[in-house]
Amino acid sequence: MKSSSLIPLTIFVACAGALVWVLTGSQSLMSSQATDAQSEQPAPDAPSEKQPDDSPPLTKPIGTAPAGMVWIPGGTFKMGTDFLVKPGKPNPDHIKLDEYPEHEVTVDGFWMDETEVTNAQFAQFVKETNYVTFAEKTPKREDFIGIVPDISLIPEENLVPGALIFNEDFDRKNFRNDYQGWEYQAWKYQKNADWRHPTGPGSSIENIMDHPVVNVTYDDCVAYCKWAGKRLPTEAEWEYASRGGVDGEKYNWGNELNPDGKYMCNYWQGDFPLDRQNKDGFLNTSPVKSFPPNRFGLYDMAGNVWEWVNDYYRQDYYYHSPKRNPKGPDDWLDPAEPEIEKRVTRGGSFMCNTNNCTGYRNAARMRSDVSSACFHTGFRCVIDASMAKKTKK
Numbered sequence: 001m002k003s004s005s006l007i008p009l010t011i012f013v014a015c016a017g018a019l020v021w022v023l024t025g026s027q028s029l030m031s032s033q034a035t036d037a038q039s040e041q042p043a044p045d046a047p048s049e050k051q052p053d054d055s056p057p058l059t060k061p062i063g064t065a066p067a068g069m070v071w072i073p074g075g076t077f078k079m080g081t082d083f084l085v086k087p088g089k090p091n092p093d094h095i096k097l098d099e100y101p102e103h104e105v106t107v108d109g110f111w112m113d114e115t116e117v118t119n120a121q122f123a124q125f126v127k128e129t130n131y132v133t134f135a136e137k138t139p140k141r142e143d144f145i146g147i148v149p150d151i152s153l154i155p156e157e158n159l160v161p162g163a164l165i166f167n168e169d170f171d172r173k174n175f176r177n178d179y180q181g182w183e184y185q186a187w188k189y190q191k192n193a194d195w196r197h198p199t200g201p202g203s204s205i206e207n208i209m210d211h212p213v214v215n216v217t218y219d220d221c222v223a224y225c226k227w228a229g230k231r232l233p234t235e236a237e238w239e240y241a242s243r244g245g246v247d248g249e250k251y252n253w254g255n256e257l258n259p260d261g262k263y264m265c266n267y268w269q270g271d272f273p274l275d276r277q278n279k280d281g282f283l284n285t286s287p288v289k290s291f292p293p294n295r296f297g298l299y300d301m302a303g304n305v306w307e308w309v310n311d312y313y314r315q316d317y318y319y320h321s322p323k324r325n326p327k328g329p330d331d332w333l334d335p336a337e338p339e340i341e342k343r344v345t346r347g348g349s350f351m352c353n354t355n356n357c358t359g360y361r362n363a364a365r366m367r368s369d370v371s372s373a374c375f376h377t378g379f380r381c382v383i384d385a386s387m388a389k390k391t392k393k
C-alpha cells in the first residue's frame with residue numbers, strides 16, 4: 001500500500017493535520033470537537049494471539065563495532081504503557097491511547113548509531129551521491145490529491161520547495177488551545193527551508209555541522225541508510241534501545257524529568273507555544289552529545305529531534321503486534337487522517353513540552369506523513385546481524 005508520492009512538504013510530525021492548516025489556511029479544524037481523535041476509535045477487546053518464538057535473543061556483538069555505533073544486546077522488555085487514557089480522567093503526562101497496552105517484546109541484538117545523523121554525516125552522503133531531498137524539490141498541486149481535501153484551496157505561492165518550521169510570529173492575541181489541532185497555530189510552511197537551511201533562507205548549517213540533520217522525509221532517511229549500509233530501526237528496536245534494559249521508567253534516565261534540577265535532554269521549557277524559555281540552553285537543535293547518554297550509551301534518544309523509524313503507524317498496533325522482533329503493521333491507520341500514509345517517529349524534539357507533547361517519554365509515539373519535512377525531525381540508523389558482515393562504513 002505504499003504510496004509513490006514524492007511530495008516535499010506536508011504534515012509536521014507533532015501534528016497530524018498541519019498540512020491542511022499551513023497550506024490552505026483552513027479554519028475547519030477549529031470547528032472540530034476538542035476531544036482527541038484517538039478517542040473516537042474503539043480499542044480492540046484484547047491482544048491477539050502472540051506469535052511464539054522461544055529461542056534466546058542474540059546478545060553477543062556481531063563483528064567489530066562500526067564507527068559511531070554501539071551494540072544493543074538483545075533481550076525482552078515491556079513496550080508501551082499500562083496507563084489507559086480515559087476521557088475526563090487525569091492524564092498529567094499527556095499519554096496517548098496508542099501507547100497502550102503494555103506488552104512484552106523480544107528483540108535480537110543490533111548495532112545502533114550512538115547519535116542522531118548529523119549535518120556533517122548527511123553532507124558527506126550528499127557529496128558522494130548528489131542526492132536531492134524532497135524539501136528541495138518543487139511540488140505540483142496534483143501531488144496533494146488525497147491529502148488536502150480541496151487542492152484548489154492551496155495558494156499558488158505555497159507550491160514551492162520548503163518545510164515546516166516554528167512560526168515565531170503566530171497570532172498570540174487570538175491564540176486558542178481548546179480545539180483539536182490547536183498546535184498548528186504556532187507552525188508555518190517556510191519556503192526554501194531544507195536540510196542546508198533548517199529555518200529557511202538566511203539560515204545555514206555552516207556552524208552547526210555537529211547538530212542533527214533536519215527537514216528530511218522518510219524516503220530521504222532510507223536513501224541515507226542504504227548509502228551507509230544501514231537501515232532505520234524498527235519501533236520496537238528503538239524503544240528497547242531507549243529504555244536501556246530497565247522496564248517501566250518514564251524517561252530513559254528514570255522517572256523525574258529534571259532530576260536534581262538537571263536538564264537531561266533538549267526540550268521546550270514553558271507552556272507551548274506562548275512561553276518559550278531556554279533553561280536547557282537550546283531553543284532549537286543542540287550539538288549531538290550535549291546531554292548525558294542513556295544506559296546503552298546512546299545520546300539524544302529523548303529530545304533534540306524526532307527520529308524516523310521504519311514502522312507504519314497504526315494506533316491499535318500494540319493490540320496485535322508479534323512478540324518477537326515486531327516490524328510494524330502491514331499498512332497505516334491514523335484515525336485523524338486515515339487517507340494519509342504515515343510512519344512512526346520517536347523520542348520527541350526541542351519543541352516537545354510538558355503541557356501537550358511529552359514526546360521525550362520512552363513510550364511516546366508520534367505519527368508522521370512519510371513525505372513530511374520538518375525542522376525538528378531527523379533520524380539514526382541501525383545494523384542488524386544479517387547486515388553486519390556486509391557493512392563497510
Ligand SMILES: [Ca+2]
Nearest residue numbers: 266267280282
Ligand atoms: Ca531546548
Ligand SMILES: [Ca+2]
Nearest residue numbers: 300303305347
Ligand atoms: Ca532524538
